[in-house]
Amino acid sequence: MCGIVGYTGMQEAAPILLDGLKKLEYRGYDSAGIAVMKDEVICVSKASGRIANLCEKTEDGKAVPGCTGIGHTRWATHGAPTDTNAHPHMSNDGKFVVVHNGIIENYVTLREELIAKGYRFDSQTDTEVIVHLLEMYYDGNLKRTVIKASSRLQGSYALGVVCTDEPGKVIAAREYSPLIIGVGIGENYFASDVTALVSYTRNIIYLEDGEFAEITKDDVNVFDGTGHTINKKINRITWDIQAAEKGGYEHFMLKEIMEQPGAVKATITPRIKDGDIVLDDMDISEEYLKGINKIIITACGSAYYAGCAGKYAIESLCRIPVQTELASELRYSNPIIDEHTMLIVLSQSGETADTIAAMKECKARGAKLMAIVNVVGSTIAKLADYTIYTWAGPEIAVATTKGYTTQVAVLDLVALYIAKKLGRIDEAEFNRLLDEVQRLPKAIQDALDMNPNISSLAKKYHKAKALFFIGRNTDYAVALEGALKMKEISYIHAESYAAGELKHGTIALIEDHQPVISLCCNKSILEKTMSNIVEVKARGAEVLAVTVKDNQKIVSLADDVIYVPETETIFSAAVEIVPLQMLAYYVAKENGCDIDKPKNLAKSVTVE
Ligand code: F6R
Numbered sequence: 178m179c180g181i182v183g184y185t186g187m188q189e190a191a192p193i194l195l196d197g198l199k200k201l202e203y204r205g206y207d208s209a210g211i212a213v214m215k216d217e218v219i220c221v222s223k224a225s226g227r228i229a230n231l232c233e234k235t236e237d238g239k240a241v242p243g244c245t246g247i248g249h250t251r252w253a254t255h256g257a258p259t260d261t262n263a264h265p266h267m268s269n270d271g272k273f274v275v276v277h278n279g280i281i282e283n284y285v286t287l288r289e290e291l292i293a294k295g296y297r298f299d300s301q302t303d304t305e306v307i308v309h310l311l312e313m314y315y316d317g318n319l320k321r322t323v324i325k326a327s328s329r330l331q332g333s334y335a336l337g338v339v340c341t342d343e344p345g346k347v348i349a350a351r352e353y354s355p356l357i358i359g360v361g362i363g364e365n366y367f368a369s370d371v372t373a374l375v376s377y378t379r380n381i382i383y384l385e386d387g388e389f390a391e392i393t394k395d396d397v398n399v400f401d402g403t404g405h406t407i408n409k410k411i412n413r414i415t416w417d418i419q420a421a422e423k424g425g426y427e428h429f430m431l432k433e434i435m436e437q438p439g440a441v442k443a444t445i446t447p448r449i450k451d452g453d454i455v456l457d458d459m460d461i462s463e464e465y466l467k468g469i470n471k472i473i474i475t476a477c478g479s480a481y482y483a484g485c486a487g488k489y490a491i492e493s494l495c496r497i498p499v500q501t502e503l504a505s506e507l508r509y510s511n512p513i514i515d516e517h518t519m520l521i522v523l524s525q526s527g528e529t530a531d532t533i534a535a536m537k538e539c540k541a542r543g544a545k546l547m548a549i550v551n552v553v554g555s556t557i558a559k560l561a562d563y564t565i566y567t568w569a570g571p572e573i574a575v576a577t578t579k580g581y582t583t584q585v586a587v588l589d590l591v592a593l594y595i596a597k598k599l600g601r602i603d604e605a606e607f608n609r610l611l612d613e614v615q616r617l618p619k620a621i622q623d624a625l626d627m628n629p630n631i632s633s634l635a636k637k638y639h640k641a642k643a644l645f646f647i648g649r650n651t652d653y654a655v656a657l658e659g660a661l662k663m664k665e666i667s668y669i670h671a672e673s674y675a676a677g678e679l680k681h682g683t684i685a686l687i688e689d690h691q692p693v694i695s696l697c698c699n700k701s702i703l704e705k706t707m708s709n710i711v712e713v714k715a716r717g718a719e720v721l722a723v724t725v726k727d728n729q730k731i732v733s734l735a736d737d738v739i740y741v742p743e744t745e746t747i748f749s750a751a752v753e754i755v756p757l758q759m760l761a762y763y764v765a766k767e768n769g770c771d772i773d774k775p776k777n778l779a780k781s782v783t784v785e
Pocket of ligand 1 (some may be wrong): 230461476477479481523528529532575576578580662665707780781782
């Protein structure tokens with residue numbers, strides 16, 4: 178969701194900015210722009226639609242020469258995705274140019290104030306107030322002026338600023354929106370995330386909220402809102418650029434589906450040492466765990482559904498009540514939380530605004546926070562008391578796959594870890610279940626290998642107007658995620674229902690040839706789900722069942738069957754979801770959808 182990038186050095190800036198913006202495409206955007214400074218002149222070029230349009234307009238950057246610049250991909254919030262509303266925005270006197278990710282909540286008041294003072298607004302964006310504030314407060318010193326203008330802003334921002342009076346310099350600022358600095362030799366960078374910079378430098382400084390950076394080709398000076406320098410650590414990125422490229426696959430999503438066995442293995446293996454679970458350098462005391470009377474799992478979208486799957490593992494092993502809450506609801510629900518509540522948050526990006534807000538709300542009420550996050554150094558990772566990274570590697574496709582499965586795998590480990598610490602599981606059962614968790618990567622691989630016919634099933638189902646996903650218990654949790662995957666990339670209306678709920682209303686929608694995807698992996702409740710299959714079939718539905726190999730009864734009931742390997746029921750979500758990801762992928766492909774960048778969606782949802 179909006180991406181920003183900045184460069185200053187000895188090379189031409191525009192090609193580097195355009196390349197960085199392409200790497201940030203996955204975040205979601207509908208227009209793009211760059212501003213490049215040469216001597217004391219700033220040239221701005223912007224285009225609605227894809228970055229390809231901007232490349233064409235700038236002749237791949239050649240039309241905007243200069244070695245210092247900033248760039249932006251915009252995901253429209255205030256004002257339509259037009260050329261005028263695209264960033265960068267320029268001040269009336271042409272001195273300042275700004276790119277911004279985030280939302281300025283008090284922009285209406287600021288806009289009125291600035292208009293009253295005679296500033297002309299060209300766009301409908303909230304961002305434009307920033308350039309006019311800079312012009313209004315300018316006292317000949319860029320650093321001081323950026324601090325002053327930022328102090329007027331309420332909301333969230335990652336900013337990049339250039340000024341004609343200080344050629345060769347970019348200023349970056351961060352408040353509740355992700356921003357990192359890339360440190361090179363004779364050149365320096367900033368960007369919304371590491372993906373944009375990893376082919377240029379692996380030396381990264383993570384900015385915190387309230388921090389600014391003054392960046393020239395030879396120096397990076399990080400300072401706070403009073404102008405005092407802050408000494409920052411330079412972190413070394415270890416993953417390779419290949420990890421963020423398609424590697425021969427037609428889409429990032431397919432590549433990331435295929436990477437799941439390796440990602441889950443990378444997530445689990447380092448946490449199992451000498452037959453025990455070691456959750457990084459986290460030391461959660463037995464005393465603290467004994468005092469917990471409730472766990473709340475919160476997140477958004479697929480991460481929330483991973484939490485719904487993890488709830489079964491935690492409740493069944495730890496016997497602690499687990500409540501799953503959508504972060505966007507939890508933050509405004511006046512939640513009943515105290516120091517006996519443990520909050521588990523899940524996030525691939527680590528930057529989801531609603532999840533961050535829910536964390537802050539719960540922390541203020543006394544809860545301890547455990548975060549399960551993929552992006553190292555992200556806001557959520559830093560806010561938590563305990564952070565466990567999912568080592569999924571960069572996830573580029575907007576629809577999450579390996580992000581989800583690695584989150585589920587970590588929740589399985591957490592469930593076992595807490596159960597053991599609390600003495601709620603005996604040693605033999607712990608060892609057996611730990612083996613089961615370690616079998617997950619192989620089981621996911623088998624689930625991929627067992628289903629070469631999913632693309633043919635997609636040909637059968639891709640014309641459906643609606644798809645229903647049903648299941649009970651752990652199968653229901655998977656149905657939730659399966660339906661989301663389908664709708665977000667194929668644009669087919671897909672809904673999930675607890676199978677037992679059908680007859681309380683939804684069954685009215687079942688008619689001849691209505692596809693129903695039935696999750697039938699949970700053996701303890703299989704007979705019940707099978708009776709629901711019979712009910713929908715009696716009303717004309719066509720049933721595609723997902724089940725384990727030896728389940729002959731399902732084979733005779735369903736119209737089509739997808740098999741998955743048998744796994745421990747409470748850990749099965751990470752395996753059972755795999756064919757549903759594939760089905761969504763192939764259905765979307767049949768429908769000619771933009772699979773990696775579905776319409777209206779953004780990878781990192783940094784606004785409310
Ligand atoms: C769906 C999807 C989203 C995210 C959600 C939370 O495929 O990716 O539903 O799961 O926006 O994002 P993170 O995990 O980054 O907090």
